[in-house]
Amino acid sequence: MHALPLRLIREIPPRLLWRFLVGAGLGNLRAINRFERRRRQGVYFPPFIFTSVTQRCNLTCKGCWATGVREPVDMSPELLHAIVTESRAQGCRFFGILGGEPLLLPWLPDFFDRHRDTYFQLFTNGQLLDGQVAARLRRAGNVSPLISVEGGADAYADRRGDGLAYGRALDALARCREQGLVTGVATSVSASTFADVVSERFVDDMAARGAHYLWYYIYRPSGPVPGFEEALSDAQVRALRRFLLEQRARCKSLVIIDAYWDHDGNALCPAATGISHHINVHGEVEPCPPVQCADCRVEPGRVAARVAGSPLLAAFRAEVPRLTRGCVLMDHPRELAELAGRCGARDSSGRGTFFRELAERPALRCHDHGGEPLPERAWAYRFAKKHWFFGFGAYG
Ligand code: SF4
Structure with a gap:
C-alpha cells in the first residue's frame, strides 16, 4: 500500500485535497496561534469546538454518554450557524x-455546503452514510x-445491540472512498474490543478499506449503562500506548491519532489545556462531551463571551491539572462533582442523572498509565504535538 502523501494525491480530488490542507491544516495552525496569543493575555477561547447537533441516535451503545436522554432534541441550524460564524x-x-447521530439531521449536508470557508469533522456511526450522502x-x-468502527461484528452485537451495524459502518467507509473523501476511522478501545482493534491487522485493514487516519479513543464508561467492566486496565493502557508508537513507526499509509499524550508521552486532558470544549444541542458549554455539566449557554451574538466567561x-x-494528568472523569469523579458544584454547574446530560452517575462511579484507571512515560518516536508526530497541539504548559 502507498504511503499517505501519495494516497492522498491519488485518491482525493484536487479541490477536496486543497480544502482539507487549507481548512484542517493551515486553518488549524492559525487557530492555535490565535489561541496562544489570547491565552497569554488571559483570555480563553478554544481553537477547536466540538458540538453535538442532535441527541437522537439510531444505535444504542453501551457506555455512551449520549444515550438515555428523556426527550431527545436537535440543535437548530440558527444556533449551529452562530456557533460556527462567531x-x-x-x-x-x-x-x-x-x-x-448527526446524519439524522437532513439539513446538515446543506449546512456544510453553506459554510465552505470552514472545515468539519463529522463523527458518525456510518449507518446512514450511503452513496447519496457521500456524494453530497x-x-x-x-x-x-x-466513522466509528468498534471491533468486529461480535462487538457490535454485544455493545451496540445490532450485529449488522458493523457491515454498514464498513459500507460507509467504502462509499467515502468512492467519493474521494478524506476519511477517518474512530475506535474506542475497551476490554472486549482490545484484541480486535489493538492489532496490526486492524490498522492495515482500515487503511486498505480507505481510511486516511485512525483515531484511537479509550473507552470512557458513561451514560445510563456505563459498563465499568469494559474499562481498560493499567497494563492495557500501557500496551495501547506502546502499540500506537510502534504502528506510527511501521504503518505509513495512514496517520494514527491520539489526543491523550504529549510529545514526551506525559498524559494530558485536552479540556484542561483549554484547547477544546464541547457545546451541546441546547448551546450549553461543557468541558468535553462526556463531562455533562455546564454553567453557561451560548446563543446568537453571545458565543465567545459566554465560553470565555x-x-x-x-x-x-x-484545578484539574492539580488532581490528575489523566481523565478526571475516570480517576477523580467525586472531585469533579465537587468542582462542578462549586461553580454552580447544572446537569446538561438530558437524563437528569449526571451527578448521581458521578457519585456512583468507581475511580478507574485512565490514560495516565503507571511506569515511565513513553515518548513519541515518529519525528513529525513529535514535532506537531510539541509545537502545535500540546505545548501549552497547562501542567506547570
Ligand atoms: S475529562 Fe477526560 S474525556 Fe474529558 S477531555 Fe479530559 S481526558 Fe478527555
Missing part, C-alpha cells in the same frame, strides 16, 4: 460535529467523515 471570528476553522459531502468539499471552564483548567 467561533470563526475567534480564528477557529475546524469544527467537530457530534451527536447522537463531496459536493460540499469541506467535510471529513470520522465560564467559571466552570476556568476552574477546570486551573
Whole structure:
C-alpha cells in the first residue's frame, strides 16, 4: 500500500485535497496561534469546538454518554450557524460535529455546503452514510467523515445491540472512498474490543478499506449503562500506548491519532489545556462531551463571551491539572462533582442523572498509565504535538 502523501494525491480530488490542507491544516495552525496569543493575555477561547447537533441516535451503545436522554432534541441550524460564524471570528476553522447521530439531521449536508470557508469533522456511526450522502459531502468539499468502527461484528452485537451495524459502518467507509473523501476511522478501545482493534491487522485493514487516519479513543464508561467492566486496565493502557508508537513507526499509509499524550508521552486532558470544549444541542458549554455539566449557554451574538466567561471552564483548567494528568472523569469523579458544584454547574446530560452517575462511579484507571512515560518516536508526530497541539504548559 502507498504511503499517505501519495494516497492522498491519488485518491482525493484536487479541490477536496486543497480544502482539507487549507481548512484542517493551515486553518488549524492559525487557530492555535490565535489561541496562544489570547491565552497569554488571559483570555480563553478554544481553537477547536466540538458540538453535538442532535441527541437522537439510531444505535444504542453501551457506555455512551449520549444515550438515555428523556426527550431527545436537535440543535437548530440558527444556533449551529452562530456557533460556527462567531467561533470563526475567534480564528477557529475546524469544527467537530457530534451527536447522537448527526446524519439524522437532513439539513446538515446543506449546512456544510453553506459554510465552505470552514472545515468539519463529522463523527458518525456510518449507518446512514450511503452513496447519496457521500456524494453530497463531496459536493460540499469541506467535510471529513470520522466513522466509528468498534471491533468486529461480535462487538457490535454485544455493545451496540445490532450485529449488522458493523457491515454498514464498513459500507460507509467504502462509499467515502468512492467519493474521494478524506476519511477517518474512530475506535474506542475497551476490554472486549482490545484484541480486535489493538492489532496490526486492524490498522492495515482500515487503511486498505480507505481510511486516511485512525483515531484511537479509550473507552470512557458513561451514560445510563456505563459498563465499568469494559474499562481498560493499567497494563492495557500501557500496551495501547506502546502499540500506537510502534504502528506510527511501521504503518505509513495512514496517520494514527491520539489526543491523550504529549510529545514526551506525559498524559494530558485536552479540556484542561483549554484547547477544546464541547457545546451541546441546547448551546450549553461543557468541558468535553462526556463531562455533562455546564454553567453557561451560548446563543446568537453571545458565543465567545459566554465560553470565555465560564467559571466552570476556568476552574477546570486551573484545578484539574492539580488532581490528575489523566481523565478526571475516570480517576477523580467525586472531585469533579465537587468542582462542578462549586461553580454552580447544572446537569446538561438530558437524563437528569449526571451527578448521581458521578457519585456512583468507581475511580478507574485512565490514560495516565503507571511506569515511565513513553515518548513519541515518529519525528513529525513529535514535532506537531510539541509545537502545535500540546505545548501549552497547562501542567506547570
Ligand atoms: S475529562 Fe477526560 S474525556 Fe474529558 S477531555 Fe479530559 S481526558 Fe478527555
